Amino acid sequence: NAGVTQTPKFRVLKTGQSMTLLCAQDMNHEYMYWYRQDPGMGLRLIHYSVGEGTTAKGEVPDGYNVSRLKKQNFLLGLESAAPSQTSVYFCASTPGLAEYQETQYFGPGTRLLVL
Amino acid sequence: SQKIEQNSEALNIQEGKTATLTCNYTNYSPAYLQWYRQDPGRGPVFLLLIRENEKEKRKERLKVTFDTTLKQSLFHITASQPADSATYLCAPATGYSTLTFGKGTMLLVSP
Numbered sequence: 001n002a003g004v005t006q007t008p009k010f011r012v013l014k015t016g017q018s019m020t021l022l023c024a025q026d027m028n029h030e031y032m033y034w035y036r037q038d039p040g041m042g043l044r045l046i047h048y049s050v051g052e053g054t055t056a057k058g059e060v061p062d063g064y065n066v067s068r069l070k071k072q073n074f075l076l077g078l079e080s081a082a083p084s085q086t087s088v089y090f091c092a093s094t095p096g097l098a099e100y101q102e103t104q105y106f107g108p109g110t111r112l113l114v115l
Numbered sequence: 116s117q118k119i120e121q122n123s124e125a126l127n128i129q130e131g132k133t134a135t136l137t138c139n140y141t142n143y144s145p146a147y148l149q150w151y152r153q154d155p156g157r158g159p160v161f162l163l164l165i166r167e168n169e170k171e172k173r174k175e176r177l178k179v180t181f182d183t184t185l186k187q188s189l190f191h192i193t194a195s196q197p198a199d200s201a202t203y204l205c206a207p208a209t210g211y212s213t214l215t216f217g218k219g220t221m222l223l224v225s226p
Contacts (some may be wrong), residue, residue: 004158031212042218043159060198090158094213102147104206104214106158110128 001026004107005028006091012113013081021076021110030096032074034066036087049074081114120216121205127201129225135170136190136220138205148181148188153202160178195224
């Protein structure tokens with residue numbers, strides 16, 4: 001099992017450009033999450049999904065959109081990148097919410113620099 | 116609003132000693148709380164989960180306590196080793212399907 005993978009690992013964008021970050025998991029997990037991590041701010045939840053075809057907003061959703069068309073993939077889109085979106089983005093997944101299934105498994109992260 | 120506090124200052128200890136990290140939360144009552152380890156340039160890795168009806172949980176050299184009256188969790192690493200040096204994040208459950216992560220405390224274990 002590869003676990004949770006993220007593509008790309010690193011990207012530089014110019015202000016106003018768009019891009020999509022891909023998260024894939026091969027553990028058949030129901031729930032998937034996108035976080036951003038900034039120095040001094042900790043991990044903040046952007047959007048999450050509790051199953052294929054569902055999405056929900058987290059703490060900092062503005063400027064981002066997500067889609068979960070397939071159970072194993074969770075896409076994070078930036079329609080018009082801004083310098084404030086420079087961050088490290090982490091994807092995570094969890095089997096579900098039954099007891100002993102709440103552990104989150106994280107990907108290696110995507111470093112995004114918006115100039 | 117919900118708030119999670121971890122000591123922002125790095126904790127420096129000597130090898131072999133016990134490291135104790137603190138997580139305080141306010142304005143809510145999580146059903147469970149998780150602790151994660153994060154190494155530089157990597158994603159967090161799950162360590163332990165403790166539920167509101169559990170006082171203490173152990174795993175090898177790790178121990179977590181959960182005091183719902185004080186709204187506090189303590190994370191202990193006994194017989195610490197340089198390889199334990201990392202940032203440790205606490206994450207109380209904040210909803211039916213989400214966690215909120217503290218900013219983390221960096222632990223530095225010197226030989």
